[in-house]
Amino acid sequence: MAWRALAVLSLLLCFGSSCCDDSFTSDTIINNVVQDPQTGRIYLGAINHIYQLNYDLQKESSAVTGPRQDNPQCTPPITAQCTDAKDMDNINKLLLVNSANGTLIVCGSLFRGICSLVNLNSVDKSVYYSDIKGEKTYVASTEESVTVVGVISYFIDASTNANLSVFLVGKGYGSSDSSKLISTRLLQEHGEMDIFENMVEASTVQASPFVQRYLHDFRLAFKDDRYIYFLFSRTPGTSDSRKITFIARLCEKDPHYYSYTELQLNCSVILAGKIIPSNPNDKVLFAVFSADEDGGHSALCMYPLSSINARLEEVIESCYIGEILEDKKPKTVYSPYVSKDYKCGADFLPSPLASKPEYALAVNPILTRNDMLTAVAVAVENEHTVAFLGTSGADVLKVSPIPGSGFSPSSCGLTALVVWISCGCLPVQACEEKYDCQSCVSQRDPYCGWCVLEGRCTRKKDCRKAELENTWLWSPNQTCVTIQSFNPPNISCKKTERTQVLKHNTYTNTHTLCIACVTSKWGCQWNSQDHTCSDRDDSDGMCPQFEISKPLFIPVGFKTPIEFQGKNLDKYLFCELFCFLHFFFYLVVLYNCSVRREDCSLCKNTDQKYKCVWCDTTKSCIYKDLCSQELEDCPPPKITDIVPRYGPMKGKISVTIKGSNLGIKQEDIKRITVAKVPCTHQPERYSVSTRYSMTAILDECVEVEVEGGKTGLSDVLFTYRDPVPTAVSPSKGPAAGGTVITITGKYLDTASIDDISITVDKVPCKVGENIWLCVFSGGRKIIVMGSGFDQVQRATMRVLPSSDEFSHKSSNVEVRVMFVIIIFGPFYGKVCGLSKAMTAKEAQAFVGDVSCTVTFLEDDKLFLVAPSSPPKSTSRRQRRDTSSEIVFGKGEWKVGSVRFERKYEVPLYIIIPAVLIPMVLFIVVSIYCYRRKSQQAEREYEKIKNQLANLEESVRDRCKKEFTDLMIEMEDHTSDMNEARIPFLDYKNYTNRVFFLPSKDGANDVMITGKLDIPENRRAIVDQALNQFSNLLNSKTFLINFIRTLEGRQEFNARNKVYFASLLTVALHGKLEYYTDIMRTLLLELMEEYVHSKNPKLMLRRSETVVERMLCNWMSICLYQFLKDSAGEPLYKLFKAIKHQVEKGPVDAKMKKAKYTLNDTGLLGDDVEYTVLTLQVLVHGEGPDVTPVKVLNCDSISQVKEKIIEQVYRNLPYSQRPTVDSVALEWRPGSTGQILSDLDLTSQKEGRWKRINTLAHYNVRDGATLVLSRVLHTQQSFDQNQDNHEERNALLEDDKVFHLVRPADELDEVKSKRGSMKDKGTTKAITEIYLTRLLSMKGTLQQFVDDFFRSVLSSGTVVPPAVKYFFDFLDEQAQKHDNVDDETIHIWKTNSLPLRFWVNILKNPHFIFDVHVTEVVDASLSVIAQTFMDACTKTEHKLTRESPSNKLLYAKEISTYKKMVDDYYKGIRQMVPVSDQDMNTHLAEVSRSHTDTLNTQVALHQLYQYASKYYDGIISSLEDDPAAQSKQLTLRLQQIAAALENKVTDL
Secondary structure, three states: OHHHHHHHHHHHHHHOOOOOOOEEEOOOOEEEEEEOOOOOOEEEEEOOEEEEEOOOOOEEEEEEOOOEEEOOOOOOOOOOOOOOOEEEOOOEEEEEEEOOOOEEEEEEOOHHHEEEEEEOOOOOOEEEOOOOOOHHHEOOOOOOOOOEEEEEEEEEOOOOOOEEEEEEEEEOOOOOOOOEOEEEEEOOOEOOEOOOOEOOOOOOOEOOOOOOOOOOEEEEEEEEOOEEEEEEEEOOOOOOOOOEEEEEEEEOOOOOOOOOEEEEEOOOEEEEEEEEEEEOOEEEEEEEEEOOOOOOOEEEEEEEHHHHHHHHHHHHHHHHOOOEOOOOOEOOEEOOOOOOOOOOOOOOOOOOEEEOHHHOEOOOOOEEEOOOEEEEEEEEEOOEEEEEEEEOOOEEEEEOOEOOOEOOOEEEEOOOOOOOOEEEOOOOOOHHHOOOHHHHHOOOOOOOEEEOOOOEEEOHHHOOOOOOOOOEEOOOOOOOOOOOOOOOOOOOOOOOOOOOOOOOOOOOOOOOOHHHHHOOOOOEEEEOOOOEEEEOOOOOOOOOEEEOOOOEEEEOOOOOOOOOEEEOOOOOOHHHHHHHOOOOOOOEEEEOOOOOOOOHHHHHOOOHHHOEEEEOOOOEEEEHHHOOOEOOOOOOOEEEEEEOOEEOOOOOEEEEEEEEOOOOOHHHEEEEEEOOEEOEEEEEEEEOOOEEEEEEOOOEOEEEEEOOOOEEEOOOOEEEOOOEEEEEEOOOOOOOOOOOOEEEEEOOOOOOHHHOOEEEOOEEEOOOOOOOOOOOOOOOOOOOOOOOHHHOOOOOOOEEOOHHHOOOOOOOOOOOEEOOOOOOOOOOOOOOOHHHHOOOOOOEEEEOOEEEEEEEEOOOOEEEEOOOOOOOOOOOOOOOEEEEEEEEOOEEEEEEEEEOOOOOOOOHHHHHHHHHHHHHHHHHHHHHHHHHHHHHHHHHHHHHHHHHHHHHHHHHHHHHHHHHHHHHHHHHHHHHHHHHOOOEOOHHHHHHHHHHOOOOOHHHOHHHHOOOOOOHHHHHHHHHHHHHHHHHHOOHHHHHHHHHHHHOOOOOOHHHHHHHHHHHHHHOHHHHHHHHHHHHHHHHHHHHHHHHHOOHHHOOOOOOOHHHHHHHHHHHHHOHHHHHHHHHHHHHHHHHHHHHHHHHOOEEOOOOEEOOOOOHHHEOOOOOOOOEEEEEEEEOOOOOOEEEEEEEOOOEHHHHHHHHHHHHOOOOOHHHOOOHHHEEEEEOOOOOOEEEOOOOOOOOEEOOEEEOOEHHHHOOOOOOEEEEEEOOOHHHHHHHOOOOHHHHHHHOOOOEEEOOOOOHHHOOOOOOOOOOOOOOOOOOOOHHHHHHHHHHHHHHHHHHHHHHHHHHOOOOOOOOHHHHHHHHHHHHHHOOOOOOOHHHHHHHHHHHOHHHHHHHHHHOHHHOEOOOOOHHHHHHHHHHHHHHHHHOOOOOOOOOOOOOHHHHHOHHHHHHHHHHHHHHHHHHHOOOOOOHHHHHHHHHHHHHHHHHHOOHHHHHHHHHHHHHHOHHHHHHHHHHOHHHHHOOHHHHHHHHHHHOOOHHHHO
16 A cells, blocks of 8 residues: 555646546556656556556556566576576566656666666667676665665766766665665766666675665655765664664765765654755755554654755764764764774775764654555645645545644545556645635635635636735635725726735744844844844944953963953853853963973973972972972082093093083083082083083092082092003004004093094094904915015905906905816716816825825826725725715815725635535525425414404494494584584684784784783874874775885795784774775786796795785685684584594603594504593582593593593683693592692602603592692692602602603613503514504594585585685686686685685684694694695695505595585586675675774784884885875875884884
8 A cells, every 4th residue: 555655646746736537557566656857757667567658647658577587596697597487577666767868767676686778758669678797787676675766866987087877776685685775877888887887886885795684775865956865764783673764965976975974863664755845945855754563653754955964064073073972982973884983084984974863853743643654745836835645544635834833634535546556636626615715715725725806716827817916815824805895986897996905924033142143144133131133233242252362371280260351241141151152262281390390400490481399398390389388499419420430630521410400501500620620511511400511620529519509519430540552453554544453451441432532643543343354264275475464454365267357446455366166076087177276285185094195186187196905984884995085175075986906815616615515505494494484474474364354343343433432422512512602712812813823922922912012191192193004004005015015125034924914904904895905906916927927836825925815814804704604513523523532542641642643643652551430520619519520540630630621611611711730639538638740759760760640640540539629829739749848859850751651762671560561572562553543533533524524615505705706716817818727726726715724724723713722633633634635636646655644544535525626616616706796795794893803003003013114115115106106105104104203112
């Protein structure tokens, strides 16, 4: 019914001027009605049809829009691939007349809300329609309940200055719609943009694409003057489901919606609204409201646009001038769609502003009713506004809100005229039913008046000569003309005489303020008696006014009355002044006398206007009226230091005296003496009260006398002594000078360096520091012949390739020697340049360890005398071939080997039998042994075969049993987990750990602690400067130059790049769309670099650039919610399963090895005997309940504590649990208790080794009761277990500690006293036999590993939009380059997501969960992470027996995992693309949800440290960039640096 009433009342305005019986009947329900203002044609938008009617409601043309094959989940065009498509009705969502180009905009619910253009003259002629342009052209909604409104506007393209025709659309949120609430749609093709494409990619006005929170319901869109308005209702966005009415306004010339502001109206649910001009100067908005959802009450309200604009300007101005509440939030506005309030006037507002409820525009209802009003239309008749209301009962009400006389509704039923699918014409008046003037004018109907000349009730246009005065009467006061007499009494009917009817108009002009009255343009004056504004006489200036006097100085801590001066104040009472005077500003200066006035002299030097005195009682500088006893004269001067403290005997040096109360001005210094002899005062170096300089003449004590005869004597003595030089080195030097002379002696620190002068033969020398010179030798002695070399202080030697490159331009005395590059080959090979490099005497040759004499040396030959007998070989094995070496200086070269032949003198007939007989015997014995060993080997083979079969069966049974046990345990853990929930970290801690925990400071990093030591007096300046720096970072030109400058520095290493990128991520988190744009720009540059100059497959492999780390952080941000919703649970179960399985067996607390693990290097290679114990744990101070805890008797006491804490506090996250060191464990086997600890006086010792205590050591039995209690201090608990200090010191001896197994290189042949270690000499097993435990562990955990891989690598479920968006970006860029194949794209995707994000999370579960990852569990996670990495690579790994056990462990599953990865990448490629619009929407939602929790200011501060460090380079880069110069980025950075010039030292 609401839709019917709205349609009829819209037509009512078009045809109400005439009475007609014409009507039009539609085959389906009518949704929208519009009229062409130029031709008067009517256009109806109905279900499946568009109708074109003339002014008489006769159909001129029509078009069929449905039904069509469609499905909201399918992307148009609909093809056979959309298997769920079915015939669906096309509900008309929007009709807009564009008279400028003669088209009608038609938007329906089919095909994701695609619009079309049809001809205004004939709607059956299509002008434009396309369903292949994609999501960017989807305008309307697919859901029937979502309303759509629009208004025609224009758009100025900044790049081409083209004036484009557009229309703005306001749309609620549907489940299959885009998230844009308000968008600007193009009505013509422009460049690469299509018709209906969104012109503005702004995230200011949009809802979340995933959460339907605000339920926007748009009802009207219109424009007036330079503004565009949207009328809608929405919920507050919280659990409150009430609908609140808003009108939103934005400037028509604002392409980015920065001016978008919402004003709350005083009703809750808005149903319909239209606006019609009421007078030439103003327009009024009429709206129908309902009080609740049951249809019980409704009202009509009226809002002048001037009032709406005035209230909007009021709240915006209040925000921009900085009016805030006590909680630092704006007074009048808030950001409705985010939790953080952004400052007005910021360069970038990610969320619009809305007025607070207390600043809503509230008006009294014009009409209230007990039924439901569903529509409103207004018209103007004879300068009076008439409202027509439609009700849910199909009635039409006419309301005429006449100023000063109320309104009178008249009801007229529509039952006979309106049906579901029909529109008709209804007269808006019934004037002909009134037969006399009184009944005609008593209706107070602007349409009806009494026509005096015709004597009937008519409309004004139907009355003859109605334009003449008093001819057509319409009076709200019901005044009619009454004829009492005629003059003359008789008159011919052919004559006429003018008759006048007087009408009195009253005009009232009220001014509430005196100043507004007397300064108005109407010539008014203010009456001070009755406070009214009347006609002006000669008293214009009688208004009370304040006059601002000079600034008032007010001391801190003293109540000071403030007096104001003004005029005409004596004529008014105080309350009247308060009511009628404008607010004014008065300048007041607050000051504190004690600041920077620490002594009396500084205090008395203060300007007299501050009235600061030195108070004798408080010994401080305070305001005069606060001091009870002022000190007239300052105390005697006090000398604290003398610089320098040593001077020459003859004096005449400058001495600086430091102290306090040293006078107020330089004239106060009356006398300065040293040993009672006056010195000369240097007034130009005087500083009030603290320092002055003088020239000393004689020696010893320093005394100062100031004004008033007060003197001060120094405690620091001034010593007179003359320097005594004893030696000068060197004694001579070149005449050119430059020699560094060293003078040694006593008292050379006398006076200051400015007082010292040194001359050599009356030539002054420069006093400097020592110069250290290091000379490195290559081993060869070089003799340079010449003269005067004893004067050379520094000599250099250059090695040059040839004599042509000698240079004589250097001013240094240099010794240059030429070397020829010599290549030594084998001794028997060809060599060259030997004689040029050395002489025969310099060369040393060795054969073995014997030195040989070199007899002859040429360029390519070297002859030596070999030793007569074979020397000892330089190697460990004695060989006949002995190596030869040549030694020259510090170089050694092996050039070959010398073979020494041996001479045998044994006869041949002895040698042959001696060789043959042993050979025959050896062969016989070998055959016998071979046969024996063969038989034994066969028996051993059968034995090993049986053992292997038994071992395989054992492993199979063990895997099955342990898997069953683990599944039972994990079911218990799952039930606990469902109750206590998975301990996910909040967003702040998650990002802190991912971004900054791997940094060099770890958990103490300033970004994690969030602590900046900023002095309170500097905090405001620092915050303001950092906000300016944040605005500067929002400039893309600056940020790109900033990053390029840093990456161009060699000292900006990989660690700095990672840290810088993380800081940038936090600083720009509130603007993730901008952050993504920067990342895309840098990635494109990186891609061009790798594709054209490097190997493309290496891109994104390591974090060698800032953008690679930015990508990693971007993935971490975008996948946080996916971790919590999907992948987090299987990852947590995998972690818990590994932890549980590891703790089932022994874990060596010292060597960090376990019986059950996936990592062979962390496998406990010994068979440790153990039993499982169930302890009953009683927590001290938490009641009598006991908790059963399973432990091993071989566990150390710390391991037992960890398992107890894990079980007792299993419902708490790890960070809230007590630590092992903060609790004590007590066993009470009898009447007395015993504190258990890892090491005490009872610990077993085996030689120099000490074993860590276990439960078996204390003989704790199954079912024993232990008490867990908190300790105040770890050392205190330790002390309580010791009898005295000697016993405690005995535990601190330098003994080696072990737990279960000692290191292999330290084992000795002793047996363990508890039998947990067997004799290693007799019973030590083969280490590799324990590798079967890896298989057992792997089989037990297989299902958990598979579940995690499926959750990450499944494209059939929810895929994060960031993954699809970035993978499409890589595919798009790969198509632009010919040398990028499918394998390279696969590697890019693998490097960007699995290796950069998932491997990091898999190896570090504590990045996302509040858990503790031990080294043993970490080793197993590393194996799974390596398997994940292998599965993501295209390379086929060929496994051999030499391959690592970790590779062999999952060799069988790798192929399956590889297929999962390939299917995952293919599935993502086939998904519906994620547009830039939706991606920006998602990023804006993340920014709104989490930015206020991050340490943004700390990140900005840390980023500024880089800007300060590389300041010159950044300035140079900006000055070379024309874009930066045009934006004055250099000046902005200089201003920020000036504000923070002391920031480094302060912080």
